[in-house]
Amino acid sequence: MKGISHFIIEVKNPFKDTISVGAVELFVDKKISRDRASNRFGTIVSLPAFGDETILKEGYEIIFDATILYQQIYKEGVQESIHLVNAAKSWYKTESDMIILYRENENSEWKGYNNNLMVSFIKEEAQVVSGIITGPATEKNVKGKAIVKYNNDFLAEQGVVNGQEIFINPSCGIPFFFKNETMYWIRSKDVLAV
Incomplete structure (x- = not known):
């Protein structure tokens, strides 16, 4: 077929x-x-x-x-x-x-493939406001920053490598569960700076 x-x-x-x-x-x-x-x-x-x-x-x-x-x-x-x-x-x-x-x-x-790549968002510890009752410390995503997990050919030609920190459009990224980790599927156009 x-x-x-x-x-x-x-x-x-x-x-x-x-x-x-x-x-x-x-x-x-x-x-x-x-x-x-x-x-x-x-x-x-x-x-x-x-x-x-x-x-x-x-x-x-x-x-x-x-x-x-x-x-x-x-x-x-x-x-x-x-x-x-x-x-x-x-x-x-x-x-x-x-x-x-x-x-x-x-x-x-x-x-x-083509203009697709996988990234993971950079995490930082969320600020805990002190008071009588406090919750456990949590992590939150750093807005607009990510680590390249799986690169594409277009960005590789621009010098981007797996593991590199990049700046991305903060409103992009589709959650993707892969290798027991939450990654995000984005496209090359969502990469703002390297």
Whole structure:
């Protein structure tokens, strides 16, 4: 199967029944905790027949925006994803804009696809106001500052490397749970300075 303008990807087990939070394993309801329960990892089955050139190849592993799993329709009384193209093989169609990270195989490093990258916000200890009753010390995000976790080629050409501190648009960033850490998916246009 080949998509005309879409990538065809295989997503094994689109939703998990449990998630790990620290040392505790919790059961999740995919209707309530879609962001945590969704499996955002896939493998490219086929490339689009028409469209722009891509560096991706069949067999590459990808991390994608999980909304392709959420957008549902009712078909004969059963809820299905509008992106599902072959339920038996668990194949979905997706546009290139929905692919966030990619790698050639499990031994390769993840890289941002096109203008996508992953960052983690820099944290600082929240100021505790002293009084009779005080709560525990907490952390908060430093507004507009982040650390690059997974870079893309465009920013790499500008000299940005993984682990570097950057200044970003403070109103951007989609939370993404990856490797037991909350990261944020942003685009190159959201990077203001390095």
